[in-house]
Amino acid sequence: MKIILTHEVSGLGTVGDVVDVKDGYARNYLVPRGLAIRWTKGGEKDVEQIRRGRRIREIATIEQANEVKSQLEGVKVRLKTRAGDAGRLFGSVTPADIASAIKDAGGPQVDKRRIEVAAPIKTLGAHQVSVRLHAEVAAKVGVEVVAA
Template identity: 40%
Template sequence: MKVILNSDVTNLGEEGDICTVAPGYARNFLLPKGLVMEYSERNLASIEERRSEIEARREQKRKDAASVKERLEAEALVISMTAGINGKLFGSVTNATIAEQLAAQGIEVERKRIDVPEHSLKAVGTYKVRVKLYADEEALLVVQVVASNAQELEEKRSRLAGAAGQMKPSKEETPEAAEGSADAPEGDQESDQTSLDPEVIAMQQALEEEAAQEDADRSSPE
């Protein structure tokens, strides 16, 4: 079915364009919403009378898109999310998340125009996100995802590193000691292992189990 666009329609065209669409799409969606009108000589003449106004609006849209592109590419968008000790996020950053953050800065962009790599960002880091603007104009937005609980994570990593350090021998084993250790009965070797500080071992195990649980929580369906 041939129609004339009354306004811009994503993935279809701009105001004043002539398009061919499925009859059902036109009758059930486009026509009831006033987005298009049926193609006819009368309607075509009506559009041509408004052609200068339509072109003026298109020019303004191009200028607006250039302005938005400049703002998007001027600086990185920083988004804070709760993360685990391994840097993976609890939740994810989607195009809706980015659209909300941009709106808070006074930049209005439809979320469907924001192309997030693999549909969502799931770990802290720096990413490049394409934002489709007007016509073929695009902006490359840098998104920095940071951990909102960074201090807590740093403390956990420090405790884990400290626990790992305490579990290592305080001095290098001499060849004689190593030989003696190798010749020692199995029961004596087990005794050496159990002589490590139980609190240190417990701390390391707890932190490792916490990291494993964080991974399990993120991998489960939302």
């Protein structure tokens, strides 16, 4: 099945790419989650608008990515959340929580879809997350989770 990606999907492509995938993958995963739309002749016209929007939001060069990386790595991110007596959180810390905490700490605006959390953050303490800024540049950000 031919689809148009509306979000970046690891191992498949970036926004605006037209790719062929298995029918079940598109029908059961990509389309329901809003990561892709079905390809049509009319949809092909939308691809250019999607790509234009991506170019505006995206960090275009490696130099820009390195500047943002240095800003991110210089920010001390503290995230207050509810936790139990043993230090376990009620739920977990999401990439959206981390993105807003970076912004509140004085860091640059980061898209939550670019934040990669290796393992779910479910305890208090210091954790490392990766922010994919460019295909070749990723920043490591330290997040300290404290009880509210």
